[in-house]
Amino acid sequence: MNHKMNAGMCIASIAMIGLLAGGCVDRAALMAKEPPRPKSAPGVPAPVAEPLNEEWRANARNEIDKALNSSDPILRANGVEAAQEALGAQASEQILAALRDASPLVRFASTMATGRLRLRAAYPRLLEMVNDPDPNVCVGVRFALHRLGDTRFSHDLEKYARDPDRGVRANTALALGLTGEKSAMNVLRPLSLDREPMVRIQAAEAMWQLGDQDGLNAVVAGSVSAAPDSQIVSILGLARPRDQRVSEHVRGALVSDYPEVSIVAARALGWLESDEGFTVAMNGAKSADARLRALAALALGAIGRSDAQGTLNRLMQDPDPSVRLSAATGMLQLKPPKM
Numbered sequence: 001m002n003h004k005m006n007a008g009m010c011i012a013s014i015a016m017i018g019l020l021a022g023g024c025v026d027r028a029a030l031m032a033k034e035p036p037r038p039k040s041a042p043g044v045p046a047p048v049a050e051p052l053n054e055e056w057r058a059n060a061r062n063e064i065d066k067a068l069n070s071s072d073p074i075l076r077a078n079g080v081e082a083a084q085e086a087l088g089a090q091a092s093e094q095i096l097a098a099l100r101d102a103s104p105l106v107r108f109a110s111t112m113a114t115g116r117l118r119l120r121a122a123y124p125r126l127l128e129m130v131n132d133p134d135p136n137v138c139v140g141v142r143f144a145l146h147r148l149g150d151t152r153f154s155h156d157l158e159k160y161a162r163d164p165d166r167g168v169r170a171n172t173a174l175a176l177g178l179t180g181e182k183s184a185m186n187v188l189r190p191l192s193l194d195r196e197p198m199v200r201i202q203a204a205e206a207m208w209q210l211g212d213q214d215g216l217n218a219v220v221a222g223s224v225s226a227a228p229d230s231q232i233v234s235i236l237g238l239a240r241p242r243d244q245r246v247s248e249h250v251r252g253a254l255v256s257d258y259p260e261v262s263i264v265a266a267r268a269l270g271w272l273e274s275d276e277g278f279t280v281a282m283n284g285a286k287s288a289d290a291r292l293r294a295l296a297a298l299a300l301g302a303i304g305r306s307d308a309q310g311t312l313n314r315l316m317q318d319p320d321p322s323v324r325l326s327a328a329t330g331m332l333q334l335k336p337p338k339m
Helices: 003-012 014-020 027-032 054-068 073-098 104-117 120-128 135-147 156-160 166-179 182-191 197-209 213-223 228-239 244-255 259-271 278-284 290-303 306-315 321-333
Strands: none
Touching (some): 054 073, 054 306, 054 321, 073 104, 073 120, 073 321, 104 135, 135 166, 156 166, 166 182, 166 197, 182 197, 197 213, 213 228, 213 244, 228 244, 228 259, 259 290, 278 290, 290 321, 306 321
């Protein structure tokens, strides 16, 4: 798989690359490893107030640093996303360094992180990257510059929305939704009719992020699609604006026939300030499949209960580096217990 294809897979957030970049999932083999799916979501135990373990949190920061310095560009890109989500502006130095990475996937991830965090120190480097050889990176640069108040290149996103590469079009939709600009709807509406499902889903999510009802309707439809990967992207897209009105749609996915969909629904509910998926995520952390363990770690982080830290600490010692990184991200997202 080449770097351009990898960059295009950022539509579901870099944290999902480990699931989507591995190619087609062997559903039969995956489901054979898992117990039958329940008809109703399992009960959730009452939270146990556990003080946050500072040694484990320090280990989590070290794990993110290891990912950022990995020889694997996908892991480095995931490391950038983890740094943005778990450390925020505290990771500005690492994110700025990633703007000079040899891999376009990593450069794209770092431009998006720069824009989301509005890292002013990146401005000179972003100007140097305006004509980056990778069109995905060019999209990320324009998004970041727009967020920093330099809109001179923002109209170029209309051109990238017509790019022949579906990944570039999808990433353009992602960027437009994150700008928060209602005027982006003029570009997103045509993208919502794109011939490629991945572009349509990302455009719908971006429209919903901007408060559009048609976008919401399309994302809800995607959440019950026959394709599990579309369900995953759509469920996360439903919850990303943190609008409580979508809780019922997300809650129903906790009992999906596909374990990865259920775990992603647990994560989405965490974004909606609900721990209803806590048991689903804890069970997923015990899976024989590394993808499910990684998704479960992200779900536990989104839920934020401090009594998940023992499980996350165990996952930080997993043999799979993507699981360790997801667990580190989750560990740093846990909230201090209410005493």
